[in-house]
Amino acid sequence: MRRWLYLLPVAVFVLMAAGFYVGLNRDPDVLPSPLIDEPAPQFDLPPLPGKDKGLSTADLKGGVSLVNFFASWCVPCREEHKALSAFAALKRVPVYGVDYKDKPNAVAEWLGELGDPYTQIGADDGQVGIEWGVYGVPETFLVDATGRIRYKHVGPLTQAVIDKQILPLIARLGR
Amino acid sequence: MRRFFLALLLLTVLAPLPAHAVRPDEMLADPVLEARARDIGQELRCLVCRNQSIDDSDADLAHDIRVLVRQRLVAGDTDAQVIAYIRSRYGDFVLLKPPFQPDTWLLWGGPGLVLLAGLWAAGRYLRRQTRTAATPPLSADEERRLAQLLDDKAEP
Numbered sequence: 001m002r003r004w005l006y007l008l009p010v011a012v013f014v015l016m017a018a019g020f021y022v023g024l025n026r027d028p029d030v031l032p033s034p035l036i037d038e039p040a041p042q043f044d045l046p047p048l049p050g051k052d053k054g055l056s057t058a059d060l061k062g063g064v065s066l067v068n069f070f071a072s073w074c075v076p077c078r079e080e081h082k083a084l085s086a087f088a089a090l091k092r093v094p095v096y097g098v099d100y101k102d103k104p105n106a107v108a109e110w111l112g113e114l115g116d117p118y119t120q121i122g123a124d125d126g127q128v129g130i131e132w133g134v135y136g137v138p139e140t141f142l143v144d145a146t147g148r149i150r151y152k153h154v155g156p157l158t159q160a161v162i163d164k165q166i167l168p169l170i171a172r173l174g175r
Numbered sequence: 176m177r178r179f180f181l182a183l184l185l186l187t188v189l190a191p192l193p194a195h196a197v198r199p200d201e202m203l204a205d206p207v208l209e210a211r212a213r214d215i216g217q218e219l220r221c222l223v224c225r226n227q228s229i230d231d232s233d234a235d236l237a238h239d240i241r242v243l244v245r246q247r248l249v250a251g252d253t254d255a256q257v258i259a260y261i262r263s264r265y266g267d268f269v270l271l272k273p274p275f276q277p278d279t280w281l282l283w284g285g286p287g288l289v290l291l292a293g294l295w296a297a298g299r300y301l302r303r304q305t306r307t308a309a310t311p312p313l314s315a316d317e318e319r320r321l322a323q324l325l326d327d328k329a330e331p
Contacts, residue, residue, distance in 0.1 A: 031222070034266040041264075101235065126239045133264040135222035135236060 033133050033152045040067075040147050041131035045122025049104045055096055055122030060143045064093045064173050066166070067141040068118075068157075069129060071102045072110035074137045080156035081114050087162050088117035092170055097121040100129050100137050142166060144173045196233045201241055208248050215244050215257055220271050228271055 035041075044056040060067070068084060070077040088095040097118035099107050104123065122128070132141065135154075142151040151169055153161055197216070203209040216230035223234040229241055240261065247257045261269055273279050313321065 031268050032266055034263060126235070127243075130236075130239060130243060130264060133266070135265065 029136075030154050031135070033149075035133050035149050036152060038149060040141075040143050040149050041128070043122075043128045043131060045098065045124055045128060048099060048107060048121055048123050050108070051121065053120045055098065055120050057147065059096065059120060061145070061147045063145050064170055065143050066093055066095045067098065067132075067143055068095060069098045069100050069124075069132070069134050069137050069139045071100045071137050072106045073102065074100075076156040077138045078114070080138055080158070081117075083157045083159050083162055085115055085117040086159070087157070087166070088119075092167070094119035098128060098132075099123050100134065101126050142169055142173075195230050196237065197230055197241060198238070201238070201245065203245050203249065208245070211254055212241070212245050212248055215248075215254055216241055218258065218271055219244075219261060220269050222265060222269065 040057060040060055042057050045054045047054040059065075066087070084095065095118055097120070099121055102123070107123075129137075132139075138156055140153040140157055141149050144150050150173060151165065153165070157166075197213070203212060213230060217228050219229045219240065221227045221229045221232035221234050221237040221240075223236050224232050227237075229237040229244075244257055244261070247260060252260070258270070267274060273282060275283055
């Protein structure tokens, strides 16, 4: 028989191995968002009790900003809080918070305990989360000066994500 | 008494209610709209539990999307508009049935391709079989030799 046929199983193996190598190294919890490079959804959220400013689409225009969906009941949010606070302390861009499906007194307590890195916070009952395609807090978006979403991170922020992805992107987008 | 329990057992077996997570307070008063909401809910994936539809899932997000679907329907959206609305936020993955588009051609066409490959392989195999069957007849020389061999065997 033809010699090359003997190589067929090897070729199939190499192809499958390559497929698995790529596939198994991808995080199955991260879904592609159709909102990347799209204008941020319209919203207007009320402030947390005791604060005077909520958060709306208008706040996102005029400069690059980071929008972080979080909640006091969310354990990974506690985990990312340190990295997020360190990022906010750099004062590169405003860090806006969307408090997702939370109890007002619970979030006040949470921010009191851990510190409040946010420039402004809006309280969301879940509707705005759906508008932004949020399927599990924490999720973080980078919005450019024209109000377009440029980047999305699902899951807790880490110093590595901030250093390798977010800061370079902010530098590229201008402030 | 026994017959009663048998009947009860039969009833529970024959009438299993679908285990929907749709809560009574979410349902619309209009049965037509509610039926449409159910049809849509069956097609949308719950992004928290991944392999359940939003109608089957108890997750909070599934509840919110069910409510949203009903709000859009009441507002006068068509079924396709409601699905497009959710899809524009959560992407193709939210659809339990993947759409037919360039990046899913291989997914949808794969079984057909495998079938074609199988038919091709089967065809080749069968053709080779018939070719082996049609071997040329023995030459005069071979006939003589064969007769000789058979005779050898018959003699002792």
